[in-house]
Amino acid sequence: MAETASDGEAPALNTHARLEALLTRIIQEPEKRDEIAEEIERDFTQRRAVLVLDMSGFSRTTQLHGIVVFLLMIHQMRLLAVPTILAAGGKLVKAEADNLYCLFETVDAAVRASREIMNRLETVNVLLPADRRLYASIGVGFGDILVLDDADLFGDEVNLSSKLGEDVAQDHQILLTEAARAELDEGVATTPERVSISGLVLHYHALA
Template sequence: MAPSNNRAELDRLLQTRNEHPEKAAEIDAAIHRAFSQTHAVLVLDMSGFSRLTVRYGIIHFLAMMHRLHIIALPLINQHQGKLIKQEADNLFAVFPTVALAVEAAVDLLKTLAAVNTGLPDSLDLFASIGIGYGEVLMVEDSDMYGSEMNLASKLGEDLARSGEILLTEAAFTQIDPVDPASDRWEELEFSVSGLQLMTHKRLWQGSRDRF
């Protein structure tokens, strides 16, 4: 039996909503019942997509994306996460908690740095990561939609520099600020597309900039 949160069911409900706007509230409630889940959302962006593709060609880039996927998947699973999808040079994953997502992000960046020490410069892998937390509409385990996912994508793809981890404000509220073992964070504010975004950057030991 197909899960109730499959693509066909979402398309059916959205079509009904378009045809019967007077039933929008009822249909929205049905969509939330079937598709709504709460997760920490991690979006990883591989740095240098355009530069790598122009310099070495698309096959070289695809091979690097394949290597990144092979490295990332076991680390995501190790921290109780689930890889939802891969789009171009981005990986989208969900975790039960923000703490687990941050742990996975740290391990991912550290592992990439370690792998790079044994590779020629043309094969080095670099990434930036955004993390959000909140409700998403999950379509089976292959796609998702939601404000916090969009914000995490904006942080990972556009605002974080290579080797940086940025959290949305909602994600940061899930971090225990009094835990003596917790990470150190720097508050940053960005203005993007008319929106003021308050974000939090993880500070690496011995550096206030990046990993």
């Protein structure tokens, strides 16, 4: 039976169930691998900027105050960051622990949201005790992103943005993948950097 949608809307094509069905077909019909892979890429892929935000200080804060305090800090961060992301035209795809994964139409919009988040954190931190201040690092990428149900996302630029935001960036830093930097105007000040992680040399750009 064909999928139906309420109010005359077309059914979503990028669902988890449909992806699993297509992957199963590849296993069952390996001779159609290329055809099915093309269908997956066509219906699930969006060319977007991706922003990955990571909060800092989980171990330190938890050891000092316990997990409930850190959960409260995560909640405070989301209350501050999510409206900023939405106001810049972004979409929160998923929130996992102290991370946010977001999509934007352009890198410029993702950078604008990133800067505003950092500015708001600086303002809020003036009012918070030193051991409960909110710090974040952000990685921004750009490219073809596989999006599922508007609730999950995959792709090389997602992986690179996560690596930059979680493992490379320091507190208050915004780092861009090479693909993201290429989408910005030359007048935007950035510093090219490189780092070696797990045997992989990663080139990126730090936003001034």
